[in-house]
Amino acid sequence: MHPFSFTKAADTRDALNAGRRGGRYIAGGTTLVDLMRETVERPESLVGISDLPLREVTVTERGGLRIGALASMAETAAHPKVRTLFPVISEALELSASAQLRNMATIGGNIMQRTRCTYFRDVTAACNKRDPGSGCAALKGRNRTHAILGTSEDCVATHPSDVAVAFAALEATVHLLGPDGERRVPFADFLLRPGKTPNREQSLKQGELITAVEVPALPRPLKSGYLKVRDRQSYEFALTSAAVALHVRGGVIQEAKVAAGGVGTVPWKLPAVEVYLVGERPSDALWAAAADHAAKGARPLEHNRFKVELLKRTVARQLRIVGGTR
Structure with a gap:
């Protein structure tokens, strides 16, 4: 591990000042510390933000959710309002990692x-995400777990987060605070496809801090859930996954929110599937036909x-689980 400095932010202003000077924010550290140990990441300065008041999970005035950036995965998954309003979030979190x-x-x-691309984490391998311009070893290497959607000639790595798939499906918004003030970024624009710059993964500006993720209110009744397909039952990243939320009234699907994980360079929204579902009556035939898109x-x-066929089957199965069979 390379030398680095560590300071603990006393408040939000303190954190932003340190971030403006190039400090990297760290809270739980479950990913960054691993990458530092492997010398994939070599930050010169870390800023501890675990004491900032960003842990609250609240229901918004319109019936959505605002989840503080420092709320833990466990406490978010267990929160009664999350479980009641958007079980897809709780399920995605509980399928993500060990307790x-x-x-x-x-x-x-x-x-x-x-x-979690093995070539990204192997500092001897070519990886444009880790070392821009070095190439992508996964293109001609072992690429079984890599992306089939949103790829480029420079990167085919998948995004590993499960809950990000749920946020993408629900069309969440990321709240940011930086030297220039507050701003809100649609989740679809927050995580970036690789294109020619796979090393740039989020639409963050220098020194910006995530303060919350907000999930908008959706029509009720709403059923939702998350399905994860993987090589082993626990402690494994998705080969494919599907986050589904359906609003059915009068026996007709009025609104559908669907996204997939394990197959895209970012959590992959499925608008063609959503459009196919709206206005139709739930049935096994409908789920299969929609999933073909x-x-x-x-x-x-x-x-x-x-993964092409597995993705279709995963989406069809989760549509059937959430929407029922008729």
Whole structure:
């Protein structure tokens, strides 16, 4: 591990001042510390923000949720309002990691976590995300777990977060605070596709701090849930996953929110699936037909072609779980 300085922020202003000077924010540290140990990340200065008042989980005036960036995964998943209003968030969090990690890791840190691509974490391998311009070893290497959607010639790494898939489906907003004040970024714009600059992963400005993630109110009744398909039952990242929320009234689907994980360079919203569902009556045939649109635009690699069909089946299964069978 390389030398670095550490300061603990007394308040938000203190944190922003340190961030403006180039300090990297750290709370639970469940991802960043690992990357530092592996010398993938070599920050010169860390700023501890765990004491900032950003842990509250509240219901907004319109019936949405505001989740403080420093709320832990465990306390967010267990919060009665999260479980009642948006069980898809609780389920995604509880399927994410071990209980010990969920007790430490924060919501802000979770959506900021970096890929588990083995080439990214191997400092001897070519990786444009870690070392811009060095190439992408995954393109011709072992790419079974890599992305089939949102890829570029420079990067095919998947985004690892489960709860980010739920946030993408629900069209959440990320609240940021920086030297220039507050701003809000739609979740769809917060995490960036690799393009020619895979090393730039979030739309954060220098010194900005995530303060909360806000989930908008959706029509009720609303059923939602998260399905994760992986190589083993626990402590594993998704091969595919699906976050689904459905508002059904009068036997007709009035609104549908669907996103997939494990297949995209960012959590992958599925608008074609959503459009196909709205105005239709729930049925097994509908779920299968809608899910056929899930892999639209996929660009599979040599070892992950199976993900195209697996994605469709995962989405169809979760639509059936949430929407029922008729």
